[in-house]
Amino acid sequence: MASSTGPELERLIQLLARLPGLGPRSARRAALHLIRKREALLGPLADAVRVVADRVVTCTTCGNVDTSVPCAICQDTRRDPAVLIVVESVSDLWALERAAALNARYHVLGGVLSPLDGVGPDDLNLASLAERAADPVVTEVIIALNATVDGQTTAHFITDMLQHLPVKVTRLAHGVPVGGELDYLDEGTLVAAIRQRTTL
Amino acid sequence: MASSTGPELERLIQLLARLPGLGPRSARRAALHLIRKREALLGPLADAVRVVADRVVTCTTCGNVDTSVPCAICQDTRRDPAVLIVVESVSDLWALERAAALNARYHVLGGVLSPLDGVGPDDLNLASLAERAADPVVTEVIIALNATVDGQTTAHFITDMLQHLPVKVTRLAHGVPVGGELDYLDEGTLVAAIRQRTTL
Structure with a gap:
């Protein structure tokens, strides 16, 4: 790798590989995808990451x-x-x-x-x-x-x-998730759903 | 979303979601991960994406x-x-x-x-x-x-x-992948592997 991809590209791939959901192989694919979509994706992403890195702060009131x-x-x-x-x-x-x-x-x-x-x-x-x-x-x-x-x-x-x-x-209320099927739910959830039943 | 995350963060999430292997949900997770690892990951990534965006070119000889x-x-x-x-x-x-x-x-x-x-x-x-x-x-x-x-x-x-x-x-030669099991290979590969057999 070191001989075929330049150090700049290699560094980008290594950083991308540390994102959750990406590994070394998908990071390489992502880097190539970025280079192919240079105008539409790579440039804007560079700006977006820089802006977030410079400006995003944690709210001292709520932690957001x-x-x-x-x-x-x-x-x-x-x-x-x-x-x-x-x-x-x-x-x-x-x-x-x-x-x-x-x-x-x-x-x-x-x-x-x-x-x-x-x-x-x-x-x-x-x-x-x-x-x-x-x-x-x-x-x-x-x-x-x-x-x-x-x-x-x-x-x-x-x-x-x-x-x-x-x-x-x-x-928060415990109960059956909307769209959920009873057959797949654990006993604890079903007991909670029965106990906290509501009138129709 | 628009009301809870600022436009800068929202833009980063949207761009990350366009990477292969990431969707809207994992892009949000990736963005939060970046913010949590601001020093180690977000800043370096901003630099790395910018460098690649500015300097990577396609080789006019080979296309690399x-x-x-x-x-x-x-x-x-x-x-x-x-x-x-x-x-x-x-x-x-x-x-x-x-x-x-x-x-x-x-x-x-x-x-x-x-x-x-x-x-x-x-x-x-x-x-x-x-x-x-x-x-x-x-x-x-x-x-x-x-x-x-x-x-x-x-x-x-x-x-x-x-x-x-x-x-x-x-x-390139056709044949059995190294580490591969014959039972899982298609007939075309097996025929090619037999035809192009080599002496031990």
Whole structure:
């Protein structure tokens, strides 16, 4: 390789190979694709990566990534200031935004409690969450963490942490995914779906 | 999405999603990964894409991509000038270079003849191949095209095109892939492997 591809191209391939979803082979394919689509893709990508590298920052209020601090969501006055949605990561925030489920603000924890991985309360954005939840304007904190052991442990930790505050702490409903088939669901989900059944 | 991720980030995601192997969802994951690894990955990638966008050119001699014209392979005086290896694409050139099968020079066709897709002889780098093969120093042209219908049609076309020249035209051997199991091979490959058997 070193003799056939120049060092510049080799470096691009090595960096692309470190993206999730790409390996050494697909990184080479991606690099060739970029070179073939020089005008439409390579040039614009160079600009886009540079702009993001120079300008994207983490919101000091909620932990979202954006080009402004506070981020566009925290600045958005049309959002309900009474509701905070607690998420594990920015990708979860994006998922909820795509679903457009609720016009509220977020708080990105940056992970979940995980004693096995050495992640304790001090490693997460929990202090800032307690601070934001203490704001009198906030009436509800929705915990939108993954339904995993670590996620649920973190949810209980947050509930305990906020219990002295006059805010309602809620969590996402468990149940049958929309479009899901009962036959393929685990027992825990089915029990939750039965227990939390709603009237038609 | 538009409201939650800024336009700069959205643009990066859209461009990443156009890379082969990445879709909209994995492009978002890749963008977040880049932002998390800002120092180690995002900054270097911005530089690497810019350098490649500015400096990579197609070699006017062989069709390889490199930062110099002629490319490093065409300039390499240690390579056998008597042998030309004809490949469909730069990725095939890279594959042969990785295998280090032969220390020769290449000629990238930029595709294969495909009447159904409207690819005729004028769409490929065939004229320049005839020119290079006419150089008295060249004694052999190895046709290293895919063993597909279009690849083999192109191979025959090249053989005809070069038959008035005093060069030997050869093609890659057909046979059992190294590490391959006979049980999984098609009949055509097995027949070729039997016919072209070699003495131990």
